[in-house]
Amino acid sequence: MRSKIFVRVVCGLIVLLCPPAFAQGILADDPVRVLVGRLDLERYKATIKGLTEFGDRRQGTDRNRAAIDWIEGRLKSFGCTNTERIKYVYNPPPPQSQTQPARASSPVIASGEIRTGSGGSRMRGITAPTGVNNNPEAQPDVKLRELNSQPSAPGPREEVYCTKIGATRPDEMYIISAHMDGIGWGEAVDDNGSGTALIIELARVLNSPDVRTERSIRFALWNNEETGLHGARAYVAQRAALQGIEDPPGSGRYPEPKWLGMVQHDMVLFDHGMPRAGGTLSPEQRPEADVNVEFQSTAKFADQAMRLAFFFRDANEKYATDYPAAVGHHMTNTDSTPFMDLVPAISVRENERGMQIGAGWSPHWHQPTDRYSAYSDKDFRLGLNAAQTTLAAIAQLTGAALKK
Numbered sequence: 001m002r003s004k005i006f007v008r009v010v011c012g013l014i015v016l017l018c019p020p021a022f023a024q025g026i027l028a029d030d031p032v033r034v035l036v037g038r039l040d041l042e043r044y045k046a047t048i049k050g051l052t053e054f055g056d057r058r059q060g061t062d063r064n065r066a067a068i069d070w071i072e073g074r075l076k077s078f079g080c081t082n083t084e085r086i087k088y089v090y091n092p093p094p095p096q097s098q099t100q101p102a103r104a105s106s107p108v109i110a111s112g113e114i115r116t117g118s119g120g121s122r123m124r125g126i127t128a129p130t131g132v133n134n135n136p137e138a139q140p141d142v143k144l145r146e147l148n149s150q151p152s153a154p155g156p157r158e159e160v161y162c163t164k165i166g167a168t169r170p171d172e173m174y175i176i177s178a179h180m181d182g183i184g185w186g187e188a189v190d191d192n193g194s195g196t197a198l199i200i201e202l203a204r205v206l207n208s209p210d211v212r213t214e215r216s217i218r219f220a221l222w223n224n225e226e227t228g229l230h231g232a233r234a235y236v237a238q239r240a241a242l243q244g245i246e247d248p249p250g251s252g253r254y255p256e257p258k259w260l261g262m263v264q265h266d267m268v269l270f271d272h273g274m275p276r277a278g279g280t281l282s283p284e285q286r287p288e289a290d291v292n293v294e295f296q297s298t299a300k301f302a303d304q305a306m307r308l309a310f311f312f313r314d315a316n317e318k319y320a321t322d323y324p325a326a327v328g329h330h331m332t333n334t335d336s337t338p339f340m341d342l343v344p345a346i347s348v349r350e351n352e353r354g355m356q357i358g359a360g361w362s363p364h365w366h367q368p369t370d371r372y373s374a375y376s377d378k379d380f381r382l383g384l385n386a387a388q389t390t391l392a393a394i395a396q397l398t399g400a401a402l403k404k
């Protein structure tokens, strides 16, 4: 009895060491394969397209609030009916500290020096300038410019999440998430309609009536990422201390199951490679494009996060259809950061944030061109492969099975 309790405690703490038996090999009726097969490119694209109806979804605007309502409606329609909202207040810093550099045009070509990037990364080769477009006139589409015209107002904010309750371990959960706000006067399609749609699609598959999981899964769509992770920070501040508490006592209900891992998705479409010497990029997704899973080597839970990241890479190798996954150790500038000293936390992206996105590998990042029409099926397919990767990993980690 004592050793049984011990095993359970160890498995609870280090869930990666005790994967469900079916993770070891792929069987003909492998439930993970069945679930991954329920994702498809056209549905994923349609969900992204649905989000473009709300323009750039800038935080503190009516279009942002309407997008939250729409997302909540989608979650509910897929059976994730227990939606809840985090409420917090966001007051921006004075305008002078908000000024962003305009996007410059000339690339920098390395000459052997060490150039550091964010998160502990090192920039390599040719880097193109990055920046945030704050100029409405840079959006040539008059209709979209008008849709994006209401400015952000300080004050109350909301963000939505819902939870699939685990059948035998309702008190433990994985959080899978994306930020739903955007900037730049486009449609915020890659950043971050792509991650938001990924979470909505996973909510659809995992909340299907014939799917059972042992552990709980929370689907969270953060707001205010673009202002400095304020939505994710509010969640951590309000809910970290509630973990694992049964409320009311004896009810079997856990409003905040214990966090086993946190997985953030942010920009999952575009991997066209390094900028060229002239500052342009390949118009096509590069054939060797990959999904980048990152943890932060300085985090308190770095070792466990590293194991989680490689578990995702493994899940990708077994189940993703087209593109591989790579693991990096410089996770930065994303909503998993506020979690990383409390729980194993990773991010899933189209490129590494520090040395690639930060080096100008996406010409649409925070720009008016971040629109649905800017991406091809090869781009959307990279996002689909990111979805397959997370679905396969989380299905295994939570013990997903199909009801007979």
Ligand SMILES: [Zn+2]
Pocket (backbone or CB within 6 Å): 179, 191, 192, 225, 266, 267
């Ligand atoms: Zn983003």
